[in-house]
């Protein structure tokens with residue numbers, strides 16, 4: 790259980806912290822650069838970050854369901870906050886899969902073609918979904934820590 794919860798929390802920290810950095814540090818820092826510099830920089834940064842997000846989106850449910858089925862007695866006897874976490878986690882993972890396979894893929898193709906307006910539009914969609922997932926991620930962590938602490 791200790792190993793599973795540690796891997797689980799590390800995966801959450803890397804994913805949510807990376808989104809925080811992208812939104813609140815890289816985005817304002819990159820503003821003002823020409824599209825031909827800014828957009829390829831974003832595809833390079835996102836491709837490296839998404840490598841780690843893939844590991845996180847596999848590790849979070851794997852470790853979460855391992856704890857549920859091996860330690861907590863299965864789905865029937867879960868504290869309500871774990872059900873909420875599971876629901877929010879699934880929404881976050883689906884939003885990430887959408888980002889990866891739709892706007893991010895189209896943004897990369899647009900950058901290769903040098904189609905900056907299209908790449909910029911796709912980056913805008915990614916930005917909104919990252920803000921959505923960042924909000925859910927911070928809420929999930931707050932809920933998980935409070936609920937397990939005051940249980």
Ligand code: HEM
Pocket residue numbers: 794797798801805849850852853854856857861871874875876877878879881925926927929930933934935937938
């Ligand atoms: C399918 C998705 C998920 C499942 C099945 C799941 C399941 C679990 C379970 C069973 C625990 C242990 C609860 C306990 O010890 O009482 C846990 C802890 C935790 N989870 Fe999740 N989780 C999921 C997604 C997430 C996501 C997306 C985040 C954050 C972004 C998250 C953050 C945490 C944190 C921070 C803890 C530690 C709470 C503590 O011990 O203080 N989980 N999760």
